[in-house]
Amino acid sequence: MKPLLKLTDVNSYYGKIHALNNINIEIYEGEIVALLGSNGAGKSTTLKTISSIIRPKSGQIEWNGKNIVGVPPHKIVESGIIHIPEGRRIFSGLTIIENLELGAFTFRKDKKWIKEGIERSFDLFPRLKERSKQLAGTLSGGEQQMLAISRGLMGNPKLLMLDEPSMGLAPIIVQEIMRIIKEINEQGTTILLIEQNAKAALRLANRGYLIEIGNIVMHDSAEVLREDDKIIKAYLGA
Amino acid sequence: MEIFFQVLIDGLVIGAFYSLIALGYTMVYGIIKLLNFAHGDLYMIGAFVGFTLLSLFTGDGGVNTGILGLGVVFIGTMIIVGFLGMGIERIAYRPLLLAPRLSILITAIGVSLSLEYSSMIGWGASYKVYPIKLPNDGIQLLGTQISFAQMGMIVLSALLMLGLRLFIDKTIYGKAMRAIALDQTACSLMGVNVHRIIALTFFIGAFLAAGAGIMSGIYYGTINFLMGFTIGLKAFTAAVLGGIGNITGAMLGGLVLGILEAFGTFYMGGSWKDVLAFGILILFLVFKPTGILGAKEMERM
DSSP: OOOSEEEEEEEEETTEEEEEEEEEEEEEOOOEEEEETTSSHHHHHHHHHHHHSSSOOOOEEEEEEOOOOTTHHHHHHHTTEEEOTTTTOOOOTTTTHHHHHHTTGGGGGGGHHHHHHHHHHHHHHHHHHHHTSSSSGSSSHHEEEEEEEHHHHHTTTEEEEEEEEETTHHHHHHHHHHHHHHHHHHHHHHEEEEEEEEHHHHHHEEEEEEETTEEEEEEEEHHHHHHHHHHHHIIIOO | OOHHHHHHHHHHHHHHHHHHHHHHHHHHHHHHHOTTHHHHHHHHHHHHHHHHHHHHHHHHHHOOOOOHHHHHHHHHHHHHHHHHHHHIIIIIIIIGSSSSSHHHHHHHHHHHHHHHHHHHHHHHHSSEEOOOOOOOOEETOOOOOOOEHHHHHHHHHHHHHHHHHHHHHHHHHHHHHHHHHHHHHHHHHHOOOHHHHHHHHHHHHHHHHHHHHHHHHHHSEEEOOOHHHHHHHHHHHHHHHHHHTTTHHOOOOOOOOHHHHHHHHHHOGGGGHHHHHHHHHHHHHHHHHOTTTTTOOOOOO
């Protein structure tokens, strides 16, 4: 089987900082892949490089067998890769419905898709429905994350990349978010997940990559990673 | 009382011009945080392109072009100048979007001078008489004579502003504009072609300024290549007055400034007109820099 997304020897820079050093990642259709690592290891940079917010200095990123390095971000979204950024980045001054509509920007001519997508979002997160006409900035942190995920789904992703969806949320909300991610995956969307909360991530994922100072230092199935001494010490807490 | 209404109507017409220009200022500021000091010159170019198109229609003779011909001139001019606004963004501003703010601000001043002096070369330095004469008749309202031309200008301005408000509020492109003003990167991640929406913003700003340009040509009767300078600053004042970045604020700020100026001119004399406008600007900058409807940043983590 060919990977859906394949990063080969990718090098990215943040100004002068060499943030990604010959990164190799493969993601297969239908998987949940976790990207683990501490702050500043290069996890977010990896996602930003895939979604073309950052252009890699060298290396290849193949999506469905086609190199997508240098393709502008909005075209990446059109091709089915959707990146839900760290910190949620919802549009606080727009209503919840407007946020969702913008999530479907690439489907802007398809009124039916937008209408159905909004209904699907409300089925997934009924709390959003009650506040559909409110400004998104008035939502709680957990609700904002729900909106960010729904907004991402409005673009009909084949690959959904989530950057720290549990950040700053209460444990019970984290559980709900994780359950929803599982559900999205079961409905056929491939997932690339960044999590500080390695425990939760490895419970959900099929496979994981560990990244340290810009290098992939380990990759294996989630079961193996859960039992690995190094991971337990550094990320799962003994 | 008659005089009061006469002054009020005059203020409304001038205020409508200010509003239309202030909208372009405020939209561009909202979306890329640039004070586009070349914006007043697009109003001037609008007046000149309208002048040229009208001359073609009337053969310089001041013959009545009729409503249809006038409509064609308006739409044609606004579209031409709209594309000019887009071109300016593409050539002068886009390469500097990531540069320090000062570079792009100085570039805006350079663009302003380029527009002014290329117009001088193209159309000449002297005042041009606008090749159209509108009938002076009108109606009596509250003891005041209001001409059809004045009414037409107020109505046209109101329609343009209403159209813009609907565009910004209801269409996906308008929503994308508001979203870009909040978070450009997040917009890219939604599949929005940010550059194209910014270009559209420049188009609309220039389109509206050009409309104001033709109307002022018709209203005052003469145009000149430096006419955009002062009115650009006034529109900037109007935008600050209403709250820069705020669409409704720009409309309101323009009307308030126009009316204040009209009354100020009437009671204190024409020489005080600019002092009054810029005095208001200074007062607002000192005491309420966010303007009447200034955006309150709303954020919650």
